[in-house]
Ligand SMILES: Nc1nc2c(ncn2[C@@H]2O[C@H](COP(=O)(O)OP(=O)(O)OP(=O)(O)O)[C@@H](O)[C@H]2O)c(=O)[nH]1
């Protein structure tokens with residue numbers, strides 16, 4: 001099964017508690033403290049595997065947890081560390097915080113391995129707490145908390161160039177001609193069912209990555225054909241090649257076909273049409289007499305650079321690739337890797353301090369560094385964002401504090417710029 005999206009819960013291990021014990025030796029009635037430290041909790045690590053090209057491993061299971069550290073033991077024994085859990089994903093997987101949709105990490109380019117959630121630290125055993133005045137400390141530190149986060153994994157292939165067009169236009173034929181990829185090619189629509197990448201080597205050295213995706217027809221945005229879900233794989237492309245069949249055998253009017261595909265692209269994401277798009281009129285070999293005439297008409301209609309090619313004979317392909325390379329060169333400094341906007345370490349940081357005061361109009365004023373940060377990256381206009389915020393208020397103990405201060409239904413709460421009425 002090809003899957004390019006999954007929603008999972010990840011959880012790091014809790015740190016083991018420090019141990020409380022005392023030395024027992026012959027002739028020493030009350031030995032000193034010898035409780036050992038707890039082991040650290042396992043981390044959740046994401047790692048790129050080049051053997052993977054989809055996320056199906058994450059469709060069967062929902063929760064992925066590293067193991068906890070063990071408690072320390074007597075005689076200064078260190079508790080066993082929890083085991084890290086390494087989750088393998090294909091290159092191009094974007095890990096997002098599920099509620100806010102913020103990007104935690106884009107597993108692309110140099111990001112091959114990332115510790116996403118750190119396990120809790122092991123607690124110190126009581127052997128550390130003996131002082132001159134406290135010879136027999138009955139105190140050890142608890143292990144650090146486990147951290148749990150719901151994340152969305154989304155695969156967006158990292159290709160420089162994307163091939164789009166009606167089914168049967170010859171997209172896969174072109175990819176197989178230019179690269180090492182071996183896509184299926186056949187004389188019927190929807191031969192390609194999943195995106196495929198190929199590396200196109202250039203004569204003067206250098207290369208680029210090209211993505212072949214399923215064909216698009218009218219109504220794809222409503223789910224006709226294979227739908228449009230797979231278009232996420234060309235969202236990062238710097239150039240699109242729009243291929244159209246001009247043979248007239250199956251489809252009559254290439255201009256109508258291009259229009260139909262454009263409409264679908266726009267309904268998925270208007271930005272796709274803002275990308276540089278080159279049109280390739282394919283199957284030129286089938287009508288030597290008027291192919292150029294058709295090319296000219298297409299160019300005049302869409303005002304995009306339009307090439308006449310044959311993916312089978314190779315005619316015109318060199319010129320087409322020349323234009324692709326020229327555009328890629330123009331955009332070479334642009335990264336297609338998504339920046340991280342959500343840092344789990346920051347999010348779970350124990351800076352839980354907050355203050356609740358009663359303002360002059362009887363409103364409750366809530367302030368604190370973590371809550372301020374939280375407001376910065378949460379879209380409260382969305383239902384999900386607001387639910388996330390409410391959960392946060394509860395988790396942080398802010399609701400409890402408000403209740404202790406005597407808040408009643410209908411009272412106003414002000415959190416920085418945000419103002420809302422409290423209802424239990
Ligand atoms: N004569 C001729 N036939 C071509 C050319 N390019 C592709 N074809 C044929 O057109 C048919 C469809 O080619 P594919 O490469 O599978 O088309 P596709 O655009 O990948 O189709 P989907 O995967 O269904 O979207 C095959 O039978 C190809 O042999 C060409 O330049 N000339």
Ligand SMILES: [Mg+2]
Nearest residue numbers: 171172191192
């Ligand atoms: Mg194909």
